[in-house]
Amino acid sequence: MKKVFASIFALLLLVSTVLAGCGSKGTSEDGAAKNIKQEITLNAMSEPPSLDPALASDTTSGWIIDHLFEGLYTKNQKGEPVLGAASDVKVSDDGKTYTFTIRDNAKWSDGDPVTAQDFEYAWKRVLDPKTGSPFAFYMYYIKGAEEYNKGKGSADQVGVKALDDKTLQVELKAPLGYFDKLLTMWTFYPVKKSLVESNPKWAAEAKGYVSNGAYRLTEWKHNSEVVIEKNQHYWNKDAINMEKVTWKMVNDATTYYQMYKTGELDLIATLPTDAIAQEKNNKEFKVVPYFGTYMFMFNVNKEPFNNAKIRRAFAMAIDRKAIVENITKSGEKPAYAFVPYGVNTPDGDFREVGGAYFEENVKEAKKLLQEGMKEEGWSKLPEVTLIYNTAENHKKIAEAVQEMLKRNLGVKIKLANQEWKTYLETTDQSNFQMARMGWIGIFVDPTVILDYYLGDSPNNRTNWVNKQFDDLMAKAKVEQDDKKRYELLHEAEKVLMTDMPFIPVYFYSQNYLTSPKFKGIVYPVNRFPDVRWAKKIAE
Template sequence: MANVWKNTLLGVTMVSLMSVPNVTEAAAPPITIKIDGQKQTYDSAPYMKNDRTLVPLRGIFEKQGAEVFWKQETNTVVAVKGDMTITLKIGSKTAYVNGAPVTLDQAAEMKNDRTMVPIRFVSETLGADVKWEQKTNSVLITSGVKSTPNKGQVLHLSQFNDVDTLDSVLATDTASFNMISQINEGLTRLDKDGKAVPGVAKSWTISPDGKTYRFTLRPDAKWSDGSAVTASDFDYAWKRGLKRSTGANYAFLLTWIKGGQDYYNGTGSASGVGIKVIDPKTLEVTLESPIPFFPEQLAFPTYYPQKKAFVEQKRAAYGNDAGTVLSNGPFKLHTWAYGQLIYLEKNNTYWDRANVKLQKVNVYIGKPQATQKTMYTKGQLDLFQAEANAHALYQGNPEYHSAPEQTSGYLQFNMTHPVLKNKKIRQALTYAIDANQYVSKVYNNGTVGATGLVPYGISNGQGGDFRTTNGDLLNRSANLPKAKALLQEGLKELGLTQLPTLTVLMDNGTTSKLSGVTLQEQWHQNLGVEIETEYVSFAERLERSVWGDFQIVYSFWGADYNDPMTFLDMYLTDSDFNETRYSNPEYDRLVMAAQKEVNAAMRMQYLYDAEKILMNDLPVAPVLYRQYSYLLKPYVKNLTLVDNIKGYDLKNVSIEGK
């Protein structure tokens, strides 16, 4: 990422001290700063310049309860206190408070790696009273004399990981998808029930065979630079994603379009892709096969538009900063302090701006969970992702909420391993896990034990729930007593008398380590075997999974779209996501038949049968369906949790009664 933000809190605030004695800087005695009666000491001392006292921003702002961030590329300070956000560029006489300009009587400057500013800014921004005491050559600052904004349409959030990129074609992680979804919009949006509603497209029609869609775009859909969003913007973005050299990991979603796979493989051309720009406000798309959930999928960031001239002007920098991204959604990026803060503001060129109530969103990055909890308690955060054991801690608290994530947690067995290629051993290791007991001990936040690979909340395309309809395919209560016998039968088939040492590769977080210990205990108790664990970073676990460098790996998969195919096509023999190296011709036949089937009921039956085969072979051992548990301030209204990828939708959020 191009942004390199230092967590340096800089200079001070700006208040002109007209009564300061007219002496030269060299002759003046040291200037003392007292905040609420306490003398302050700074590594960069205050000084006089042009009859103005300049002081270090960091110390004073922090003492006043503000957080300050430094953006090195643009020499800009960002300070946040309550609902107020201040931005100030070194060398400039103009600061911005909640977007409104404030003129300084002396430009901010750097001295000894600290930002120094005139002190009047303290009273004008942080609500302090500032006086000059001539006899002691002191600046006296009294906190909280004046009110500061705290009841505006401002939302304060946090997330553990920073955004990797705001390029919707290249994004692959949840943090990026989530932020892109706030500042951009596709042809459709998802409502609170996960159904497609008009976005940039005000309407669309579908051909009788379910393959061809014609979208009519809104005449008032605009980019944040004021230019129109056109059908060509979708054509460009999608074909850019399909161009193999772009390196879009989510290009597989675009290969559903007719000719898309051939273009991606290099055996077809861009002109052969089934995307047709009829006119600037009409787009026609033809699919290889009918996809009943295609309107919902168009709300996914990979299908968002991009303005060709802008992308090609920014080149490799596109999507890396506020100045290298355009918005066509409810919000736009004001400031991105990488690793620290993302500051969004309302996009006043958005077609539905009249219904966007929030004026500003501050997203704090990388705060430890304990810090987030403290900030939530103090009212500095409006939403807090609850820790493990949330049910015990917050049950009965009206601010506590829990919702399914559409995410499965499961063990993947390396099918090339000489022991794990034995089906009965895989069954024994799977059935020996008491999933309900496991989630109660490790999570206790509404997360439930898995009964198949596909989690609850995934549609069966006919108004029902896939998991509910396909039932419990693991039946652990009946199979747990059989686990030891299955293990012995499997060892006998391999000519072994005892299970060789096996190791589970896992992430190195606190919850993951508790998870590992719990699995070890259950395998010891229910099978009489000792399984080792290896804890590594998230990045290393992903890399080793891709290369098959594991015996057993604990993995998670969240739905890319609301259909069981997002889970089941991973285990096709030639799938890039088949990290187990599993292969079953009948499984392949059923999944590929479902990919082409027009009849919705028949298509779903293929998928029901495919999951049953997978859960009989058990190249993966489903463990849990993860739940998202959080605390939300009661004054935050209409927050919609969309899905595990895009997280939340802030378009309709408002602050009422704070």
């Protein structure tokens, strides 16, 4: 009997060993098959206006650029700034001078080394007035940067200097507690000096495009798709799971929703409003906070929005609660100010401390409208057209606002839409009266939200300039006492909301459907999903 049991035990051991071998042969530690292609297909919704870090000013372009490039700092999976292309940083005792060491193994996607000169060149290129970078003002913290960008100084006076191939020195005008966070923004990414100098159109096509981040650009079919693949020269390539990322460009919400359902897309954002209710209990459905504000800008140089009372009347006549409950339906919060919730200050959440700057009040709105028209000498309100960029949700919101203004103020407005790239050009040229816009903070701080309406900000398409607002913002940026800094920012927001060159509608949240075949996708509060660490675990 002992021999029989021994034989059975040996047989079971052999079978279990074979089965274990079969199970481990095709799987990794997390159970994902090793031979599964690590590829993911996303939806950019529209053509990215620019894949040049110096020129990009929108979240679509930034989403792709963030996967292609890496700054001195990058963000980890928790969204925290960590050293990226730099291996070390030393900060002077007064907090104004940063000395970065570029990694020895930091390389461009063509294999050439990334140098400190590349960073110096890239940053000064952003500041060069001839470049026309819309985000140059984010570098104004640097000594001499603002002067150079405004044509009042030279590039040599900018506090950015390559001391040698691997050492970059940066001098600030004043200490900045969130400088590491700021440097994770794409405006501060390097570009390859020799490439950009030899080919001004280097970023217009995939061929010849060179980057230094986790991926390289391999295909760009304009208005169709962008494809990136893992950069084998990236210093931290072993930490990158996803080998290939494809962005389709499908703007119609019903279409991209169906593409997700049929497996043509692995992740979609901004579901069609009709689909949200049926997907809410789906494990693939996710809603995350998004640090930004949905708004309608006024061109204060065009009638009737040259009058502040009329601007406020329009703002007070819109039912935000109805919009977020009946149209967006993803947990957005009605906005009665500009800075969203989510900023912790010594006194509490910045938005809760600041409170609301107005309320919905149809009776008061009608009164303000009449007063404004009387001030301008109008018996009839000039014709108004509201423009928005093509997307189903924007259309529905615009139609709702159109109906609310008609019902509450007796004002009839026209609607018009344009594709995203054209839309940005139209609004940039101030060729509008009232226009949809959204603004997402590059990191969670009131400054980067309020910066939108600086008088010299290229993103401020309203033509609204207020010296008091600009002065308060300038003081806040050099204030070292956190409590006082937030107080100055509250004052600045109050000035902005008193003049109201825009209508805040709601504070964003973002909804997604993500295929259960993937894990490890990161959903930042101020960016679209980061798929560098994503892993496909099933076919």
